[in-house]
Amino acid sequence: MxxxxxxxxxxxxxxxxxxxxxxxxxxxxxxxxxxxxxxxxxxxxxxxxxxxxxxxxxxxxxxxxxxxxxxxxxxxxxxxxxxxxxxxxxxxxxxxDVSGSHADYAPGSPDLPLVADAMSRLSAIQAPDITLRTMPDRMKEHTATPELFAGDTLCHTDWFPTNVLITGRSAVLVDWAWTSRGAAWIDPASWVVWLIDSGHTPAQAEQWAARIPAWNAAPAACIDTFARATVSVWEEIADGQTEPWVLAMLDAARTWSAYRFPAPRW
Known part of the structure; x- marks a missing residue:
């Protein structure tokens, strides 16, 4: 809350x-x-x-x-x-103090390449030897295979648009409270749901995620599992909630999961 x-x-x-x-x-x-x-x-x-x-x-x-x-x-x-x-x-x-506007994730936004660049740089940073939660630990209640999210990368994980400030020709990331240790592809995968919520199709959102090298190196099975687990995360967040943005994010997570796991055609 x-x-x-x-x-x-x-x-x-x-x-x-x-x-x-x-x-x-x-x-x-x-x-x-x-x-x-x-x-x-x-x-x-x-x-x-x-x-x-x-x-x-x-x-x-x-x-x-x-x-x-x-x-x-x-x-x-x-x-x-x-x-x-x-x-x-x-x-x-x-x-x-950093002067800038909050990132716009909408299709066609000039902010998108700047966010992708910052995310690429972050995905190359090894998690330091400080107290951090791990992604397997954070996601263990949402999937049977949380070990798929393990890694030694420093992951921001909270890509709410207000946590990304656009300053001229770069993106600056704020609010590192939920930083965790995990796989390098976790942040672009997390961003996909925000992009869908902002108007992208799942395919378009994944094309932006593919701007980050770590996403392209991730096994498809890991991303599939993360997509399903993300639905569970947002279901938990949305439980008893009436905030429109929370319900919209749950819908975006479900849309992405359905894209990764299309219903069979009989």
Whole structure:
């Protein structure tokens, strides 16, 4: 479930931020994203910083450590982490501010090649020796053969369009909370469902996935299994949900699985 976002940053939080960023002259709360209690652009006389934070008792506070640990390994395709504050019951991360628009995955979008390029670069990064969940562990409740998703690649896994910022001629990836260790083809396979949701046919979506070399090296049986497992994932997410985007993603996952496993013709 999404985390409730604070509409105002408490004064004590601003005081904590000022210990690292300097005097705050303006704040801008941001609407994008689902997992932070604080998500804001902080303006100081010297710089602009993006701050995201959770209370230390929040059920997802572990995502703060995950993002902090991953950041040194994804420089160049993610905003740099400038500082982390753990005090007064809060866990706060300050990132370099990146100006850009959220990626448009629709057919014909000029953003698509930029996303594919960033995904290709990410698929070449070996998972570092930090605490990460593995894709087999994450997917074990959704398939009988989760070992097919094993690998040593650093996988982002959350290709919600708001997690991809288009800045000029490149794509920058944010929100690394669900980063995992897995097969190099996991990210392009995950992207396929978002592309279908954005208006692509399954064949068109897979053509974009094929821009990433790791996808082309993946055994078809692995991708088939992932497609079916993805339906199970979205069925779990959609259980009891009425959010239109969640139900649309479930439909997109089912559309992809049906494409990979067409009904027999008698």
């Amino acid at each position: 999404p985390t409730v976002r604070l509409t105002e940053i408490p004064a004590e939080i601003l005081a904590l931020i000022e210990t690292r960023a300097g005097p705050v002259i303006k704040t801008e709360n941001l609407k994008a994203g689902l997992n932070s209690e604080i998500a804001a652009r902080i303006y100081t006389p010297e710089a602009t910083v993006f701050v995201k934070g959770l209370r230390e008792g929040h059920r997802r506070v572990w995502t703060q450590a995950r993002e902090a640990d991953v950041n040194p390994h994804v420089r160049g395709i993610a905003p740099a982490l400038l500082w982390r504050i753990q005090a007064a019951g809060w866990d706060l991360l300050g990132f370099e």
